[in-house]
Amino acid sequence: MMITEPARQVALHGEYEVAVLGGGPAGILAAASAARNGARVLLIERYGFLGGMGTAAGVSNFCGLHANVHGHIRQVVHGMTDELLDRMRALDGLNAPHLILGKIHAQAYDISAFKCAADGLVQACGVELLFHALATGTARDADGRLDTLFLETKSGRRAVRARVFIDCSGDADLAHWAGLPYEKGDEAGHMMYPTLMFKVGNVDGVRAQEAWKTIPTLMDQAQASGEFTFPRRGAIVRPQKHDYEWRVNVTQLANRDGSAADGTDAVSLSAAELEGRRQIVDYLSFLRAKVPGFEQAYILDIAPQLGIRETRRVVGQYMLTREDVLGCADFPDSIGVNGWPLEIHAAGDVQWVWPPIPESRGYNQLPLRMIVPRQGPGIPDNVLVAGRCASMTHEGQSAARVSGSCFVMGEAAGTAAALALRAGIAPAQLAPQALQQQLERQGVFLGAREQSRETALQ
Ligand SMILES: Cc1cc2nc3c(=O)[nH]c(=O)nc-3n(C[C@H](O)[C@H](O)[C@H](O)COP(=O)(O)OP(=O)(O)OC[C@H]3O[C@@H](n4cnc5c(N)ncnc54)[C@H](O)[C@@H]3O)c2cc1C
Incomplete structure (x- = not known):
């Protein structure tokens, strides 16, 4: 109407x-x-x-x-x-x-x-x-x-x-x-999937070392054992200027039918923001449980808005x-x-x-x-x-x-x-x-x- x-x-x-x-x-x-x-x-x-x-x-x-x-x-x-x-x-x-x-x-x-x-x-x-x-x-x-x-x-x-x-x-x-x-x-209307970015703080940078190289394998193992499920492969987890602060690019936001959340649709965006935060809480549990150096990590920041690629x-x-x-x-x-x-x-x-x-x-x-x-x-x-x-x-x-x-x-x-x-x-x-x-x-x-x-x- x-x-x-x-x-x-x-x-x-x-x-x-x-x-x-x-x-x-x-x-x-x-x-x-x-x-x-x-x-x-x-x-x-x-x-x-x-x-x-x-x-x-x-x-x-x-x-x-x-x-x-x-x-x-x-x-x-x-x-x-x-x-x-x-x-x-x-x-x-x-x-x-x-x-x-x-x-x-x-x-x-x-x-x-x-x-x-x-x-x-x-x-x-x-x-x-x-x-x-x-x-x-x-x-x-x-x-x-x-x-x-x-x-x-x-x-x-x-x-x-x-x-x-x-x-x-x-x-x-x-x-x-x-x-x-x-x-x-x-051609089929499929867009790149959005990601809600976040940062974790209180990482032990010395123990974490080059964790971005080992995290993909740790994720595969955690998924195979049924302990965790992840929205996507290809996680990008990297330190910022100081190695106690890392940014995490790993969430993936879809509509109910599996299509990419739409950055021009307020309803789709709203659902994706909620789902993004749920995925972030879940991923922090994985980092703390499975990745050396992240045992005491916490969510330092969740980006103000969903990251829209396309x-x-x-x-x-x-x-x-x-x-x-x-x-x-x-x-x-x-x-x-x-x-x-x-x-x-x-x-x-x-x-x-x-x-x-x-x-x-x-x-x-x-x-x-x-x-x-x-x-x-x-x-x-x-x-x-x-x-x-x-x-x-x-x-x-x-x-x-x-x-x-x-x-x-x-x-x-x-x-x-x-x-x-x-x-x-x-x-x-x-x-x-x-x-x-x-x-x-x-x-x-x-x-x-x-x-x-x-x-x-x-
Ligand atoms: C999760 C994610 C990770 C990414 N990782 C990287 C990376 O590691 N390195 C990299 O270089 N790029 C990365 N990108 C891509 C890159 O960040 C964006 O493609 C780039 O910022 C696009 O720039 P832009 O100026 O075209 O648009 P945007 O950055 O989208 O800027 C558009 C601006 O317009 C404003 N705006 C929109 N509509 C309106 C309106 N109606 N009225 C007023 N203001 C409005 C917005 O608030 C925004 O400030 C990533 C993107 C995403 C989503």
Whole structure:
């Protein structure tokens, strides 16, 4: 049944050149780069802090900053991301890179340091922030361009006007309301499963040693003996900066029919939050009973929200695919690179698929076309999309959804928006070369097409 809501007048919060929806990895870089390039920018975030899944979902680990280049691991994401990392380092909030599955690096971080460093970066660039503002709808002008974003705030309903909108909501909320085409899940509608992340404290780091190597076997044994059942294999249990504090990525949340809990469905989300906490309590019992060094561990923190890997993905001018990732694809309109492999969170399992090591250069370029929605009748030309809801197939997204690629897409989207405004054209009309030149000036590594092995190793 539907209820008719009476029409009402909405107060205008402000008018901007660029409005960025969502303050996750993509939104932080989109807002910062648009403002750095001279645009008047509002960054809108439903929580009271930035970081997206990286803070609100307790991720606390950057993947995708590095690639395995012919058997040697090196950082391939730079540009304004380096400024964010420097700010985190200055807060003593960034670990040295660690090896994952013997093949690639990730970098653990302190969640509070990410929040504070992100605040610092966007403020230094001149971004205006509006926290505690949940975007709930859009309106168009007489020419069909997107004109207004509606927000629910503690001050009541508000409207924000902008000339360019960048959807960094992770769930393509803005694109959904604006009528842009999107996909959800694979051909059968299956999405990556979400995880409720948690941290345990009071671990005896000396006795725990490299427990992440032994835990999978201990889990198999505990499951075989019938003592414990686990929602999935492929647990990721790693120490943070101090070895008495470990993060645990092991829960897996499904609907009653076994399909992945849906991050765009309030009922599904509610059930998953409850089930996630139940799984966490259960897993702590396993850690305490079976893993040396964890006997006195306790739940230090459960992430404020369920970690959502995949919901809507906008259909853009190009969709990044599995083959692009595994074949280390080149694109003439590169905006940066992704060095993370396919990481597929399927029912009960996590599957990894890598580009050939050491034969391949280990990263694919990311095309500008994946952040530009496919144009057509009725599609507004003043929207860009960056981050995990950008234009990728289900499997392509399993790789390029990680923080490193989201930073890359965000910096490109913000820079593109500012350049397009300066040129008086729609973002979809921007020539890639103009954007690439500016991104290179900002220090972005575009993944040179004919890069020699020697250059790649520098
Ligand atoms: C459990 C889990 C573990 C992961 N592990 C890793 C890892 O180890 N390393 C790694 O690099 N990546 C990891 N990832 C992936 C990575 O964290 C995300 O893909 C990445 O954060 C996506 O960035 P984003 O900016 O596109 O979106 P998000 O991080 O999802 O940010 C979107 C932001 O938009 C806001 N928002 C959404 N809708 C609205 C709205 N309507 N109004 C206002 N604000 C809104 C949200 O609050 C959020 O801040 C993991 C993800 C999950 C779920």
